[in-house]
Structure formats: structure tokens, C-alpha cells
Amino acid sequence: MPHIYSQARKQYENDGEGIRLQKLLAQAGFGSRRKCEEMITDGRVEVDGELVTELGTRVDPKHQQVRVDGSRIRLNPRHITLALNKPRKVLSTMDDPKGRYTLRDIVGDKYDRIFHMGRLDYDSEGLILMTNDGELSQHVMHPKYEVEKTYIATLEGHMSGTVCRRLIRTGVQLDDGWIKLDHCSIIDSNREQTIVKVVLHSGRNRIVRRIFGAIGFPVKRLVRTQIGPIKLGDLKSGSYRILSQTEVRALSKEVGL
The missing domain is CATH 3.30.70.580 (Pseudouridine synthase I, catalytic domain, N-terminal subdomain)
Incomplete structure (x- = not known):
């Protein structure tokens, strides 16, 4: 249970430095200033582990840690x-x-x-x-x-949906152990090639190419479309x-x- 923002912590804001908390939240993408003010008064915001409910509180995003609903806001202006x-x-x-x-x-x-x-x-x-x-x-x-990653893979040959389902249920054994897909769906297919969408958590080297190569469908093209x-x-x-x-x-x- 966080403590209420202490009087000692207010020395920084009394010096007129820093940024108002509701403005910082708005810059972090939490919505309008009014919405961010409501988040503060509703007791959803912490600064350095202490609950802040008073509007007008100023913080230094370079040196203070701000959390909303327990999740940390990362606002160091030097970070890109x-x-x-x-x-x-x-x-x-x-x-x-x-x-x-x-x-x-x-x-x-x-x-x-x-x-x-x-x-x-x-x-x-x-x-x-x-x-x-x-x-x-x-x-x-x-x-x-294990951040989830999504790929679109173009494979040599015609692959059935049954193979996709097997890769999800039982997976395939590679040189460095068994691996399963979290998701596998066929986007398009013909006699010469199959285009599939695959999702998996593994970060092993060349993992998508190795999975489909191991079952006889070499990857012709591989595009990663999403990370987390x-x-x-x-x-x-x-x-x-x-x-x-x-x-x-x-x-x-x-x-x-």
C-alpha cells in the first residue's frame, strides 16, 4: 500500500521546478489534462512509491519514478x-x-x-x-x-492447415529442442507456395526458417510484422x-x- 505523498517531497515543487503531474501524464498518452487530473484525484498515480492525489504536484521525470495503476511511466527525455x-x-x-x-x-x-x-x-x-x-x-x-513476435512467411510448396495445427499442438523437434508455434494460419496457398502468419515467443536464432525447413517447407521470404x-x-x-x-x-x- 503506497504512502500519501509526503510534505518533504513537496520541496522540489515549491521551488517552481519540474513539470505538473497531470501535464506529464497527458504527454505520456493517458488522455486530456482533465482525464489525467481525474486519474490523480482517483488515487491511481504514485510518485516514488507514494500516492499522489493533489493536483498541481510537480515532478522531475529524469529523477523521479511515476506509476499509473502500478505500471511505470518511462519519460526520460534522453531516451529514444x-x-x-x-x-x-x-x-x-x-x-x-x-x-x-x-x-x-x-x-x-x-x-x-x-x-x-x-x-x-x-x-x-x-x-x-x-x-x-x-x-x-x-x-x-x-x-x-518471452515477448511475442509475429511473422508472415512465404513457404515453398503447398502446406495444409493440418500441418499448421500440428505445429501449434505438438510442435517440431530441432537440434536445440522442441518448439511449438503459438499461432499458425494460412493466408494464401497454391501448388508452388504457401503464405502463413505465425506467432511465437522464442528468440532462438533463425527459428521460423528452421521450423518450416525441418518439415519440408523452406522459407522463401520472411517478414516480421509485430513485436509485443x-x-x-x-x-x-x-x-x-x-x-x-x-x-x-x-x-x-x-x-x-
Whole structure:
């Protein structure tokens, strides 16, 4: 049970510094100022573990921790998180001694100490998340949180729905153990190829390609379309966008922050 925001904590706001709590919540995507004021007076907001119910409270987002309904708001202005659409034949790294095309060639040097959260193999495409928030990066990539990932795979040959269902129920045995899909559905198929949507939590290397290769349906094209709550959407290949505070908050909640 959080404590009521103490008088000692108000010294900072009495100096006229910081940002009003309802404004910070609005910037974080919780809605209008009026709605954010209602969240405060309803007792849903904590600052440094103490309940805040008084409007006008000022906070320093760089040094104070704010939570709504127990979930932390991440508003350090130095932190940036990007969604990038990786094309084929781009390395999921920032530098390559052989001079091949890398993620740095797409994002440049605009953002200090930014790094990718996870990888896609050289011939795969789609969503990669990048950030300079070390804590967020560690949580997203940690096996403990098993962030769900969605792919669209184009396979060689005609695959039936029965095979999809078997991959969900029993899975397939690979060199590094058994693996199941969380979801598998056929989008389109003909004699030459099958397009499937697959969802799984595993972060093993080249896992989607290995799964379908093991059952006789090599992957011709692979596009990652979603990581946790973050969707690729209509982001063009070879471009990126900055995640909104609402998206960062949703991703942080997904990985226990």
C-alpha cells in the first residue's frame, strides 16, 4: 500500500521546478489534462512509491519514478525508442568490418548510443526495435519475458492447415529442442507456395526458417510484422519512426517495467 505523498517531497515543487503531474501524464498518452487530473484525484498515480492525489504536484521525470495503476511511466527525455523496417541484405548490427549495409546506414548517427533489441537474419525483413534505454533493452531481450513476435512467411510448396495445427499442438523437434508455434494460419496457398502468419515467443536464432525447413517447407521470404504490442504497420522498407509514449508504455508493461 503506497504512502500519501509526503510534505518533504513537496520541496522540489515549491521551488517552481519540474513539470505538473497531470501535464506529464497527458504527454505520456493517458488522455486530456482533465482525464489525467481525474486519474490523480482517483488515487491511481504514485510518485516514488507514494500516492499522489493533489493536483498541481510537480515532478522531475529524469529523477523521479511515476506509476499509473502500478505500471511505470518511462519519460526520460534522453531516451529514444525506434521501430525500423529492415530490408533484406541488411545486417542486424551497427557496424560491419566488411563494409556491408547495416542498421547504422539507415538511422545514421543522430541518436547517441542507440542499439537494436534483437535481430533478424540477413535475408529476413521487417520490424526491429532500437533504443538507447538500457533497462528497456535488457528486459525486451531477456528470455524471461518471452515477448511475442509475429511473422508472415512465404513457404515453398503447398502446406495444409493440418500441418499448421500440428505445429501449434505438438510442435517440431530441432537440434536445440522442441518448439511449438503459438499461432499458425494460412493466408494464401497454391501448388508452388504457401503464405502463413505465425506467432511465437522464442528468440532462438533463425527459428521460423528452421521450423518450416525441418518439415519440408523452406522459407522463401520472411517478414516480421509485430513485436509485443508494437506493429510494423505501413512503415516503408529501409525507414524508421520514433515510438509514441503510449507505445513505449505498452512495451514497457509487456516486459515487466
